[in-house]
Amino acid sequence: MKIATWNVNSLKVRLHQLLDWLNTNHPDALCLQELKLEDKAFPEAEIQAAGYYAAFSGQKTYNGVAILSSTPPEDVMYGIPNFADEQKRLIAATVKGIRIVCGYFPNGQAPGSDKFAYKLAWLDALTCWLKAGALPMHPNIVLAGDFNIAPDTLDVHPEWKGEILVSPPERAAFRSLIECGFIDAFRLFEQPEHSYSWWDYRAGSFRRNFGLRIDHILVSQALRDACRACAVDKAPRKLERPSDHAPVVLELASK
DNA sequence: ATGGCGCATGGAATGCGA
Numbered sequence: 689m690k691i692a693t694w695n696v697n698s699l700k701v702r703l704h705q706l707l708d709w710l711n712t713n714h715p716d717a718l719c720l721q722e723l724k725l726e727d728k729a730f731p732e733a734e735i736q737a738a739g740y741y742a743a744f745s746g747q748k749t750y751n752g753v754a755i756l757s758s759t760p761p762e763d764v765m766y767g768i769p770n771f772a773d774e775q776k777r778l779i780a781a782t783v784k785g786i787r788i789v790c791g792y793f794p795n796g797q798a799p800g801s802d803k804f805a806y807k808l809a810w811l812d813a814l815t816c817w818l819k820a821g822a823l824p825m826h827p828n829i830v831l832a833g834d835f836n837i838a839p840d841t842l843d844v845h846p847e848w849k850g851e852i853l854v855s856p857p858e859r860a861a862f863r864s865l866i867e868c869g870f871i872d873a874f875r876l877f878e879q880p881e882h883s884y885s886w887w888d889y890r891a892g893s894f895r896r897n898f899g900l901r902i903d904h905i906l907v908s909q910a911l912r913d914a915c916r917a918c919a920v921d922k923a924p925r926k927l928e929r930p931s932d933h934a935p936v937v938l939e940l941a942s943k
Numbered sequence: 944a945t946g947g948c949g950c951a952t953g954g955a956a957t958g959c960g961a
Contacts, residue, residue: 697949697950697960698949698950698951700950700951701949701950722950722960724950724951748951748952749950749951749952749958749959750951750959750960795959795960795961796961797959797960797961836960836961847944849944849945850945850961852961853961886961888944888945888948888960888961889948889949889960890944890945890946890947890948890949891944891945891947891948892944893944893945893948896944898944898945900961902961929949932948932949932960932961
């Protein structure tokens, strides 16, 4: 079973890269973020033609999340329960017996800003719901997406300056998620030095590997022993007109 | 090496991402 996450930064612009990627990689489930389109513009026909079902929650211009799957997604849920939010940042579905939660975590702009407060409130609501609701109900659960948090020094280019994505409150919120009962699947495996998932479009950042690891796949304790591999796929970041994020791919042993 | 790119909106210039 292969589960992946990819912030495509506009599904409209990246559709053909996405279809190529599906055709090459054949994931069982793919979490997408930053669709940047309304549901009525979601390219459902093209995705169906590629052999995939889709559950999606989009809006104009910003945000938007989806879960693509090779079998019909079950029990689709939109948004964080009991957290009023105009921004479409969370969708969950069950695929082949695995509960999959796909999140586009707020960026936060800068510590002290209103957007930063929203980021921490969003993280708190997510953590409370996972701990009290989703994890007890679904022992086999995966939380995947663009977390907009680089959890450790290892996840940040040594010359990265600035607070956002790496600040103590953001990292504390990430640890709180882990403490609910999740494992960072990427760190279960040996990885290349300086492994990142996002590189700024500017200043030749990708060429210099000046990046951050902010896209993650967390698995519940019950799934730990099923993890077989987890890696960043840098290939799409090398294409013409790429997303600034690369996909992260998890392989689970089939039951 | 982060004002410097790319995307969306709207039809130029601005907001936003990370």
